[in-house]
Amino acid sequence: MAVCIAVIAKENYPLYIRSIPAEHELKFHYTVHTSLDVVDEKVSAMGKALVDQRELYLGLLYPTEDYKVYGYVTNSKVKFVMVVDSSNTALRDNEIRSMFRKLHNSYTDVMCNPFYNPGDRIHSRAFDNMVTSMMVQGC
C-alpha cells in the first residue's frame, strides 16, 4: 500500500505529490526530496544508452524502519517516487514495478492532453483517481 506517490520533473520540482495519511505529509515531502539524490546517483551510474524497462525502474532507493522508498525514472528524466509502508507485508518487486508501469501510463495519458503544458502541476482527475486507487489498495 503506497502511502506517498510523487512525480518529479526533470528539474527536480514536483509535478504531483500526494500522500496518505495527511498528518505525515510534510515528512513524506521531505523523504521524497531526499530520495531525489539517490535517484540521481543511480541514474548517473547507469550508462546513458540504457533505455529498457529495467533501467526505468530503479528499485528500492533506501529503506527506513517505517517505510521504503522506490524510484522510477522515465526517458525524459521525469521521476516517480513511491513511498510504501514497511509494515505492509513487503510488496513484491513485481507489484511495485506494475504500480510504476500504471503510473507511467497515466502520466503519458496526462501528457497526451494538449491542454497540459509540460512542467505544469498535474491536475488531471483521471490521474488522481488512478493514484487514489493505488494508495487505497496498493494495487
Next chain:
Amino acid sequence: MALKNDSEIRYSNPVEFHGMKCQIPYVTMEKNSFKRVDDGEKQDTMSPTMSPISSPPSSPSNYQRVPLTYGYGKLRSGMDQIHAAPYEARQLALQQEGPTSGSHGPKPTRRQTSLIRSLSVEREPQESNSNYPDDPWRITEEQREYYINQFKSLQPDLSSFISGSLAKNFFTKSKLTIPELSYIWELSDVDCDGALTLPEFCAAFHLIVARKNGYPLPESLPQTLQPDYLQSAFLKPKRDCALFDSYSESMSVNQQPRDLNRIEKTSLKEKVDLTAPAQDVNIDDKPALKISSMDEAMPKDVSVDTAAKPGLLPPPPALPPRPFVSQVLHHNTSNDSVSQPKPPGQLPSYSDFRLLEQTDQVSEIELHPQLTRTPSQTEESGSPVKKDLPPSKPIRRKLRPENQIMENQEPPSSVSGPSTVPIVKPHAPVQKQSSKQKKAIQTAIRKNKEANAVLARLNSELQQQLKEVHQERIALENQLEQLRPVTVL
C-alpha cells in the same frame, strides 16, 4: 453573444440571479442524482435531500426527473417561481417534469406535466438506450451536423483524427478556462492518444457547449457521449426521433403534431396562453437540443417574460418554415434556433463564443430579418465557424421576440385544442417572411463559407509557422542541455 445576453439576463435581474444561484447547486447535485435516476434508482431519496437546498418547491420533483433535464428543471423551477407563470409553464414543459409542474400546482399546465411525468417515469426505465428528451448529454441531429461540419473544417477526412494542437487551438476559442478544457479533453479522449476522432470530437464539442451554457461537467463521460455510442448514433441519425416517438407515444406523438401546428400557428400567438403547459409537450419533441438552448432560453425567457415580451429584439420575422425545427428550437430556449432550421440551440451557444472572439455582431445581425446585412457581416467576422454562427446566433437573438411568440405558442400548444384556431391566421404571412429570410440566409452562408475558407487557410499557415518555431526551440533546448555539465541531472 447570445451567451452574453443570457448571462446578462441572468445576472441583470437580481431575483433571477438568486433563483439561479439556488439552482446551480441543485444542478450539480442533481446531476449526481441524475445519474442515479438514470439508473432508475433512488429517485425518491434524492428528492428529499434536494428539497432543503432547493428553494423552489419543484426541485425535489425535478430530481425525480430524468437526469440532466432535472438540472434544467431546477433552474427552471427556480426561475419559474421568480417569473411569471407562463415562463414557468414553458420551462416545466421543457423539462417534462410531471412533479415539478405539480409542485407549481396551480397552473393548468400542470395537468400536462402530469402527463409528462407519467411519460418520464416510463422513460426512465427506457432511458438506458432511449433518448431522454431533456438529456443535455444527448446530441441532437442538428448538433451532430454542426459538429461534423466543424470537424471537417479542421480535418477534411472524417475518419481521421484531429491532432491535439489543432484541437487545442480550436477549443481554446471557446473561452473556457484551460483547466476546464483540459478536463473536457480528458473526458472525451477515451483512448488517450492525444488526437480526437469524430465521435470524440463531437463529445468534446458537446461538453464545451454544455459548459458554456452553465452545465457542470460530469464526473465521467456520459454514456450518450461515448465514442462507440456516438459511432452507432451516426449510423442512425433518426434514432432520436424514432425513440422519441416510441416511448413518448402518448405525449409526443400527439404533441408533436400539435406542436408543429402550434409553432406554425402560434408564433404570433397571444401571450395570454403562456400559462399553458405546452412546455411539456415541447420537451418531448426534441430532447437533446436543450442544452444550450435551454440555458439560454431560461435567462432569455426570464428576461423576456420580465420584459413582458419586450421588443428587446426586432419582432421576429417569421416562423421557421419547418415546424419541426421551430419546435425544437422553441424547446431549447424558444429563443434561438426557432427561426433557423439548422442550428439547434446549442450551436448558437458555441458559435456565440466563437463569434465573441471574432465578431460579436456578425452572427447576431446576420440572421436578423434583414438578411442583406448578413453578407457584409459575415465577411467581417470571417471566422471559420461563421457560416454556422451567423445562422445560429442571429436566430437566437431574434428568437427572443420569436421566443416570446414561441413561448406563447408553447403554452397554447399544449392546450392544443382551442389555441390552434387563432394560430392559423398568423401562419401564412410568417411563412412568406421565412422563405425570404431563407434565401438571404443562404447567400449569407455562402459568403461566410468563402470567408471561412480564407481564414482557415491563413490559420493553417500560421499553425505551420508556429510548429516550425516550436521545433527550433526544442532543438535549441536540446543543445542547451547537452552543453550543461553532466552533474546537473
